Amino acid sequence: MTQNLPRTAGELRAAGHLPRGVKTEIRENLLAALREGRDPWPGIVGFERTVLPQLERALLAGHDVVLLGERGQGKTRLLRTIVTLLDEWTPVIEGSELGEHPLEPITPESKRRAEQEGDDLPVKWRHRDERYAEKLATPDTSVGDLVGDVDPVKVAEGRSLGDPETIHYGLLPRSHRGIIAINELPDLAERIQVALLNVMEERDIQVRGYTLRLPLDVLLVATANPEDYTNRGRIITPLKDRFGAEVRTHYPLEITHEVALVRQEAELVAEVGDHLLEIIARFVRHLRESSSIDQRSGVSARFAVAAAETVAASALRRSALIGETPAVARPVDLLSVPDVLRGKLEFEAGEEGREDEVLIHLLRRSIADTARARFAGLDLRTLAHTVSDGHPVATGDRVHAGDLLAALPELPVLHEVAARLGAGPKDPVGRIASAVELALESLYLTRNLAKDEDDERQVYG
Numbered sequence: 001m002t003q004n005l006p007r008t009a010g011e012l013r014a015a016g017h018l019p020r021g022v023k024t025e026i027r028e029n030l031l032a033a034l035r036e037g038r039d040p041w042p043g044i045v046g047f048e049r050t051v052l053p054q055l056e057r058a059l060l061a062g063h064d065v066v067l068l069g070e071r072g073q074g075k076t077r078l079l080r081t082i083v084t085l086l087d088e089w090t091p092v093i094e095g096s097e098l099g100e101h102p103l104e105p106i107t108p109e110s111k112r113r114a115e116q117e118g119d120d121l122p123v124k125w126r127h128r129d130e131r132y133a134e135k136l137a138t139p140d141t142s143v144g145d146l147v148g149d150v151d152p153v154k155v156a157e158g159r160s161l162g163d164p165e166t167i168h169y170g171l172l173p174r175s176h177r178g179i180i181a182i183n184e185l186p187d188l189a190e191r192i193q194v195a196l197l198n199v200m201e202e203r204d205i206q207v208r209g210y211t212l213r214l215p216l217d218v219l220l221v222a223t224a225n226p227e228d229y230t231n232r233g234r235i236i237t238p239l240k241d242r243f244g245a246e247v248r249t250h251y252p253l254e255i256t257h258e259v260a261l262v263r264q265e266a267e268l269v270a271e272v273g274d275h276l277l278e279i280i281a282r283f284v285r286h287l288r289e290s291s292s293i294d295q296r297s298g299v300s301a302r303f304a305v306a307a308a309e310t311v312a313a314s315a316l317r318r319s320a321l322i323g324e325t326p327a328v329a330r331p332v333d334l335l336s337v338p339d340v341l342r343g344k345l346e347f348e349a350g351e352e353g354r355e356d357e358v359l360i361h362l363l364r365r366s367i368a369d370t371a372r373a374r375f376a377g378l379d380l381r382t383l384a385h386t387v388s389d390g391h392p393v394a395t396g397d398r399v400h401a402g403d404l405l406a407a408l409p410e411l412p413v414l415h416e417v418a419a420r421l422g423a424g425p426k427d428p429v430g431r432i433a434s435a436v437e438l439a440l441e442s443l444y445l446t447r448n449l450a451k452d453e454d455d456e457r458q459v460y461g
Contacts, residue, residue, distance in 0.1 A: 005089070009102040010119025012091055019101040021217050022131075022177050023062040026085045030059055033085075041081050044074065045264060046257035047249070051078070054247045059085070063244020064200055064220040066185065066235070072300020073249040075223040079134075079181045082221065086128035090177065094124040097169060098176040098214075099131070106176070106214050131178030135171055137188040143195045146170045148207045167207050172199055175218050185222040186234050193236045196220070200242040226296075251288060251301065255281045261301055266308040270315035270327035273434055275374055275421050279334060280307045282366035287345065292358045294346035303344050307337045315430075317397070324400050328430030331437045332395045332458065334363060364445055371442030374420050380439055382413045384448040392461035393440055399457060401433035408436070 006012040020028075033040040034056075041052055055078070058065045067075040092099040096110050102123050105111045114121050135146070143149070148170040172180055182188070198204055200220055204213045222243070224235065240246075252258040258281035259274065266272075284307070287299045311329045314336045319327035338359035347355055386408065387393055393407045408414065414436055418424070421435040440460045443449040452459045 005125055006091070007123055008119060009114070009117075009121040009123060012102055012123055013119070017091065017103070019104045022086070022179070022219050023059075023217075025087055026082070026219065027060050027062065029085045029087070030056060040085060041078075042084065043264065044078060044081060045261045046252040046254065047074075047078070050253075051247060051249050054245070058245035058247065061244060064222075064242065065245045065247060066222045066224060066240075066243045067247050067249055068224050068226060069249030070225060070251070070298030070300075072298065072302045073251055074301065075249055076134075076181070076183060078249070079179075079221050079223065080132065082179060082219075083128055083132045086131055086179070088128055089125045090128070090131070091123045092126050092177075094122040098173055099126060099178070101177065106216075131175075132181070133171055133175045133178065134181045134183065136183045137185055139187060139189060141188055141192055143192060144168075144170055146172050146192065147195050147199070147205050148173060150207075167212065172196075172218065172220075173205055173214060173216060176214075177217050179219045179221060182220070182222040185224050190234075190236050193239050197238055197242065200239070251299075252281075255285070258284060258301075258304060262304050262308045265301075266305045266312075268308060268312040270312040270319065270329055271431070272308055272312050272315070272329045273421060273431065275370060275438060276311060276329055276331065276334065276434070277308060278373075279331070279363075279366045279370045280304055280311070280337070282369050283307070283337070283363050286362040286365055290358065290362060292348055292351045292354070294348055297346035299345065303341060306341055306344065310336050310340050314397075322398055322400050324402075324430060326428055326430065328401065328428060328434055330395065330401070330430070330434040331367065331441050332397070334367070338363060367438070367441055368445045371438055371445070375417065375439065375442065378413070378416055378420065380413060380417075380443055380448075382411060383408075383417075383439060384443050386411060387440070387443075387449055387460055392459050394457050394459045395437055395440075396457040401430040404433045405429060405436065 006015050006017070030040055040056075041047070044052065055065065059082070067078065069075055091102055093102050093105060093110050093113070096105070096107070098107055098110075100106055100110050102114075102121055105114045135141070148167050150166055150168070185193075198206055199216060199218070203216050203218075205216065206212070252261060255278060259277045262277050262280065281304060284299055284304045287293050287303075288295065293299065311333045314333035315329035316327045318333075319325060338356060342355055342359060347358070351358060391408055393404060395404055415425070417439045418427075418432045418435045421438070423431040423435050440449065444451045444460060449460050452461065
């Protein structure tokens with residue numbers, strides 16, 4: 001794709017190419033996307049009217065940004081999406097350590113090369129994905145990691161300690177003309193945060209005793225959790241002052257957003273209907289509102305994704321055990337979620353020993369809420385009377401979908417139940433059984449049916 005692009009500084013200058021700052025580049029590309037009606041944030045769900053307008057204003061203003069929010073709210077995903085606002089290809093001096101623009105070198109070495117080689121200075125084209133660097137802030141991060149330090153190898157080659165070319169540049173200078181993201185910024189030691197002050201305001205770096213000024217061109221973005229932001233760790237006040245914008249993220253506000261997010265992110269090994277994803281989404285919402293869950297820790301969107309993948313895996317296991325194909329998840333598969341994913345949640349101290357009880361209760365509420373919404377206005381009494389009058393229905397890990405349906409006579413309400421969940425007469429039997437099982441479970445939860453349970457089967461009667 002870069003074959004016909006200029007290969008020397010002279011060709012680049014003759015082509016009329018003008019260097020521009022990374023923030024200007026992002027601003028102009030974002031404005032172009034907004035004017036053309038293109039989505040500048042592919043894959044970001046649920047932030048359209050809240051987070052994204054704030055972030056767009058910050059980028060248009062040329063501000064460095066810190067995203068503040070609980071775990072699993074998509075902060076890192078959002079930062080990585082900013083890369084799409086960079087030019088797809090940009091010219092750099094071939095062989096330069098910091099990826100400098102051929103017409104604007106900033107290091108002593110590149111300036112010397114530009115002076116010696118002139119218009120013959122070789123040009124290389126760098127893809128935008130190479131202009132994004134990410135660093136997870138850990139307590140052992142050093143100033144040398146972020147800014148730079150003396151390179152003993154270069155000193156051993158015969159250069160003097162006072163020579164700026166003996167510096168080994170850290171991650172920030174190497175992100176020149178790009179984006180640098182620091183995850184969990186408050187976890188950086190305060191003395192390390194001080195090293196960022198010059199980069200953010202004066203746009204230069206200081207390494208030990210060197211009198212070196214590099215006019216760095218970077219967009220610095222960071223993430224932080226509110227708890228870390230205020231208690232366990234903190235962003236020092238001068239550094240907070242240098243961030244132009246602080247944007248609060250949140251969990252999906254709508255059930256449909258949570259379902260869309262799970263559908264987008266989960267790798268499902270079996271078919272999982274939208275009604276089951278809605279149950280999972282409601283379950284996650286109830287967890288986020290429950291006083292039994294430590295809300296300071298939050299309930300990550302990754303919980304919902306993992307729950308959907310667990311339900312799909314349960315359906316695939318049943319398919320392998322009894323030969324049910326294709327593998328289609330049913331409400332009974334939801335029971336695997338609390339056991340498998342309980343460790344992903346933080347409970348309040350007073351809830352010790354009641355974890356399973358809390359999770360099962362909230363899961364049943366989620367099933368009841370979904371059934372009420374999906375079957376609104378539908379009279380299920382015919383189904384309840386049929387099951388009560390001598391047609392018990394069994395389900396479980398070793399119960400075939402065909403056997404579940406065969407236990408019931410032909411009832412018009414069953415066709416309506418299936419249609420409400422998007423299943424037709426010609427669909428796989430597992431899809432129809434999943435709809436019927438949700439209706440049976442809703443009748444049990446509303447005390448219109450009984451249910452006997454053991455390790456392998458549940459029998460509605």
